[in-house]
Amino acid sequence: GEDVEQSLFLSVREGDSSVINCTYTDSSSTYLYWYKQEPGAGLQLLTYIFSNMDMKQDQRLTVLLNKKDKHLSLRIADTQTGDSAIYFCAEINDYGQNFVFGPGTRLSVLP
C-alpha cells in the first residue's frame, strides 16, 4: 500500500528559509499535496504539484519534486511566526480516490 514519510519536527529562526521533506511510495500518484494545520483547526491546502512537474513556485512557497527518488519538498522563504503549524505531505492513491497523508512535520519558528 501507499506510505508517506516525513520528519516530525523542524525549528527555524524567523526570516530564515524552512525546508520540509517528504518521501512517498506510490509512483503512480498524479498529484502531490502540502496541507497546513494550525492548532485547533482543520487542514488547509497550501499548494500542490502535478506529477509531471519538477518545481512549482507560489509566492514564498517552492515545491520541488524528484520523481526518481519519490521525494517531495516544501521550501518556505522568509519564514514568519505565523507559519508555525504542522505541515502534511499527501499523495493520492492508485484509483484517484483516497488521499494518503504523512505523519506531519511540526514547524516551530523562533523569534
Place this chain on the structure above:
Amino acid sequence: GAGVSQTPSNKVTEKGKYVELRCDPISGHTALYWYRQSLGQGPEFLIYFQGTGAADDSGLPNDRFFAVRPEGSVSTLKIQRTERGDSAVYLCASSLFPDGGELFFGEGSRLTVL
C-alpha cells in the same frame, strides 16, 4: 454553508456506548471523505463517498464503524460499542471533483472514550 461543518466539535462518551458524528459538506461537493487523526499522527483514511454511495470503505477499521450519506449531502459516521482506542479527532472533508481536486476539511469532531 461556507465551509465544511462538523458536529459535535467535542464528544465524551463511555466505553461501550454508541456515537454519531455528523458532517455537512460544502454545497455542491459530490465527494465526501472521513478521516481519523490520532494525536501526533497524520489523518488516516476511513471512507469515501461519491454521491450517496460509499466508493471506498477500505479504511474502516472494523464492523463497529459505519457511515451513511443518504441524500448525497450530509454524512453521518456511526460507531457502535465504542472502545478507548476509538478516541481521536474525526475529520470530514469534501471535494468538488472526485479525482484529486482540493480537499476542504472541517475542524473535526474530537471523540474521547472513557
